[in-house]
Amino acid sequence: MRRSLTALFFTSALLAVSGCSQPKKDLLALPAAYDPQGADLTFNKKNLESFNMMKPQERDDFVKALKEKPGSFRGQAVTEAGNGIAAGVEGSEHGAWETFAHVTEPVLFEITIDYRIFSTEELGRPLGRNLPISFTGTLVDLRYDADAKPRKLTIQVKADAMELITDKTTPAS
Template sequence: MRLTVPLLAVLTAALATPACKGEEKKDLLAFPDGYQPQTADLTFNKERLEAFNAMSDDERDAFVKELQGQAGQFKGQAVLISGNGLGETVEDYQHGDYEVVAHTPDGVLYEITIEYKIFTNRAAGKALSPHRPLEFTGTLIDLRYESTSKPRRLYVRVKADTLTTITK
């Protein structure tokens, strides 16, 4: 009788535990495969950010001026942090009536991360999924690179032409 209760408990636990089928477990919180800020064809992927990082201050200024002159040519990917509407009295309202704040949580190159302020219309901004990766194209408004701070950061402001959540 003394052995029956522990033996019964062991057998019940063994039968109640599901068997492993050898399948890989999918990380439910992982970003979709389409979110690749380091390797995708973006304005600041790992390769292009490395070239930008190696430029002198004058070369960077010239590069930024060139990007600002190319309407609709800026491409980026980031993770949505927040979004909010802009009133007509706000200075940035001229770029769009909705502001999306996004960032690359992991360094694109070394520890360098990118913080984005993306301006769009209210309908496009409200349609985005919170804390999910997004992809956008647009026109560069302004860029500020903090090369002396640790970790280094790139602050980018873009007027978006297209703005979508990455789902695949």
């Protein structure tokens, strides 16, 4: 009995020491594929810098051109909430479901990006809260508050595709 307790003690001590050598993974960290600054997106760091340097009329023309190209908008964000939209409510003409999302860190300087993404219920409902997503679609509206501190982009998109970004997702580049 005494030998088995001693063996059990040494075995558990050995396992405890060898088990500590594995690096701990941050379970709340966003996946590596979530990269709103460097991925090939409509408003990644490079494109947002160009947009920021435009004069107001150039921005308006750029936004108009984006609205006229169906499916040309690409984005990444972290979901906040989602809900169905009843017929006749503002935005219901773009989809039966709306998802609110934001980019967690400013992409350029202090500029923040908030999204209102319209979609079908099949695309939007399965997405939970606080999850990184990527989406493509058509720009519905864009408001840039250049005089606010911090500056802010509020973007509405009618999504054609939305998917969760995981560690198994290949980064968009």
